[in-house]
Amino acid sequence: MSDILKALGQVLEQRKNAAAEDSYVASLHHKGLNKILEKVGEEAVEVVIAAKDAKNSGDNENLIYETADLWFHSLVMLSHLGESPEAVLDELARRFDLSGLVEKANRQQ
Numbered sequence: 001m002s003d004i005l006k007a008l009g010q011v012l013e014q015r016k017n018a019a020a021e022d023s024y025v026a027s028l029h030h031k032g033l034n035k036i037l038e039k040v041g042e043e044a045v046e047v048v049i050a051a052k053d054a055k056n057s058g059d060n061e062n063l064i065y066e067t068a069d070l071w072f073h074s075l076v077m078l079s080h081l082g083e084s085p086e087a088v089l090d091e092l093a094r095r096f097d098l099s100g101l102v103e104k105a106n107r108q109q
C-alpha cells in the first residue's frame with residue numbers, strides 16, 4: 001500500500017481527537033457526516049468540471065489537484081465512519097485481474 005495513503009489514514013484517525021480550531025480535518029469531524037458528505041459531493045462535481053476543462057485545454061494540472069481533493073475528502077468520510085484507506089485498497093486488490101465484464105456476468109447469474 002502507498003506509504004502516503006497509510007500515513008494520511010493515521011493522521012485522519014488522530015484528528016478525531018484534535019481541536020476543531022487547530023485542524024481542518026478535526027473541524028470536519030466536529031461538523032459531522034452531513035458536512036463531510038457535502039464536501040465529497042462538491043469535490044466530485046469539481047473533478048467532473050476539471051476533466052471537461054482538461055479535455056478542452058490539454059492541461060491536466062487542475063484535474064490532478066481536484067482529484068486529490070476528492071480522494072482526500074473521501075478518506076475523511078471513510079475515517080469518520082470507522083474505515084481506513086486499507087479497506088478500499090484491499091477491495092481493489094480483491095478485484096485486481098478480474099474483468100469487470102466477467103464480474104458483472106457472475107453477479108447477474
Ligand SMILES: N=c1c2ncn([C@@H]3O[C@H](COP(=O)(O)OP(=O)(O)OP(=O)(O)O)[C@@H](O)[C@H]3O)c2ncn1[C@@H]1O[C@H](COP(=O)(O)O)[C@@H](O)[C@H]1O
Nearest residue numbers: 008011012015022023024025026027039042068069072073
Ligand atoms: N490532504 C489534505 C488536504 N487536501 C485538501 N485539504 C483542505 O481541504 C479544503 C478544501 O476546501 P475547499 O477547496 O472547498 O476550500 P474551502 O473554501 O476552504 O472549504 P470550505 O470552507 O467550503 O469547507 C482546504 O482547506 C484544503 O486545505 C486538505 N487538508 C488536509 N490534508 C491532509 O490532512 C492532514 C491534516 O490536516 P489538518 O487536519 O488541517 O491538520 C494534512 O497534513 C494533509 O496531509
